[in-house]
Amino acid sequence: MTAIQEKTLASKVRNDFPILHQEIHGKPLVYLDNAATSQKPVAVLDALSHYYEKDNANVHRGAHTLSVRATEAYEGARDKIARFIHAASSKEIVFTRNATEAINLVAYSWGLNHLQPGDEIITSVMEHHSNLVPWQIIAKQTGAVIKYVPLTENESFNVDAFKSLLSDKTKLVTIVHVSNTLGCINPVEEVIKLAHEKGVKVLIDACQSVPHMPINVQEMDCDWLVASGHKMCGPSGVGFLYGKQSILEAMPPFLGGGEMIDEVFFDGFTCGELPHKFEAGTPAIGEAIALGAAVDYLTHIGMDKIHAYEEELTGYLFRKLEEVPNLRIYGPLPTKEGKGRAALAAFNIPGIHGSDLSTLLDHEGVAIRSGHHCTQPLHRLFNASGSARVSLYFYNSYEEIDQFVMVLKETIDFFTNMMG
The missing domain is CATH 3.90.1150.10 (Aspartate Aminotransferase, domain 1)
Structure with missing residues (x-):
């Protein structure tokens, strides 16, 4: 040795x-099964335990001390994630149950409202089912067409084929950053640049990259990015969606109910501000706080x-x-x-x-x-x-x-x- x-x-x-x-x-x-889920350090376990032992209360709009502490910790975790991936604002971070829900949020909120018959979605043959099935559902409902980027001879993302697939009909590119099967690190910066030159939105599945390498969404310039907490030393049942603020503001809510509203009337409702309009119902409070502790832990290591x-x-x-x-x-x-x-x-x-x-x-x-x-x-x-x-x-x-x-x-x- x-x-x-x-x-x-x-x-x-x-x-x-x-x-x-x-x-x-x-x-x-x-x-040696870390691509499926990572293990959790004591700091994360302690954060989860502390919330349930000391601060357990619902977040937002609560005046009592426990609710205030829970809200501060929950929103503090959002701030930590924003800094961790270098988002421009914590308003660009939406808590979800996992990356799968985050992709579905974009598919149903943005996809259903922007895709029309004949529009094209470009993804790749290496995608996780979570980045295939939602778009297959949306394509069936909207009449959009899905095109798949093939592999190169060395079983990597084929950039030349991607360039040939890009067209005036392309409306969305949705690809994985790091393949959970091939292990290849895809050239997402180049893909995003090529897509944006044609006015095409890009979603990045970063489940296998956010836990393992520095990520800067502003430099990457993706429109959306998703990740799961349980793969980055955090608990299961929590993940996040990053989206550019202007895009998220233009998207309608995905789920309706408590937490995502501003006002409700018998004949309608108004949405809350970002990011809360996408967080209907009581969230996974303790899990989000513990994810914040995981981010602290990873940041401390570097x-x-x-x-x-x-x-x-x-x-x-x-x-x-x-x-x-x-x-x-x-x-x-x-x-x-x-x-x-x-x-x-x-x-x-x-x-x-x-x-x-x-x-x-x-x-x-x-x-x-x-x-x-x-x-x-x-x-x-x-x-x-x-x-x-x-x-x-x-x-x-x-x-x-x-x-x-x-x-x-x-x-x-x-x-x-x-x-x-």
Whole structure:
């Protein structure tokens, strides 16, 4: 082990995550399913507990002390997220249950009111179902047409094909920043610039980028961006939508009811101001506050440091995977330094089902994911029903990668001997 590896980021933060210090089937837990959900540091768990133990009350319009404290913490979390992604104003941050709801909000509020028969939506073949199904529903209702950007030969986003798809009929581009299956980091800045030159709006699914790298929505210049709290050290049940203020102000509310109103009459209502007009009903208050604590935690570490360390892990992971014969990894290969893709690898091995692999790895304490990762159309392009996937975060270590690869080799040998 090198001196650099001895002083990894993981070694500094490991004790902040209680769940990682346990045994599974008598073996130390090696948690490598971070693209599905991340683990939570003590600071986040404490923030959630503190709200319910000390400040539990509904937010906004409450005069008593608990409500005031809850409101301050809830809106404070919004401010933290705005700073975290460099939004121009906290009014541009809308709390949602998750990124899926955030995409649906845009689809139903903006899409239903702006798309007409023959209009075109451009997305890609690598999208998560959450960035496909809402637009398929909206396209069916409006008569809009969806076009898909194919992959390059190295299984990345095909910019040339995207350019050829852009037309005067294009009204929306909605793509993922980092693929949860291919691991490729898409050139969203270039895509946004090309789209905006034709007056086309752009939505970015940033679920796999916001937790792992610095994000500046103003520099990126996207019209909307979505993320989920549970993938960035926060709790489940909360995410957010970023939208440019002028665009959000022009969009009608998605859901109606309490919290999103200004005044209600028997013959109608008026909406509240941003961002509240999109937050109908009692929100996930404690979860939003805890997400704010997660943002504080990530900010304290530094997103640049997290990204740099994960690049090191990526390079090491792929060097170790080279030792495994007959491994089919999807997506582009990283550079030797681990640059050019995310810290994840979806893969298949001929004759061995991904779910069988993950089950046997679990018996050795190694947690990875198997399935289609909510990218069924992409897997069909590869003639695969699914794949196994290992995904890393900044609390993972080189030793855990070693353990994973060792157990993976042993598992492959077991299946090979059993079939042979």
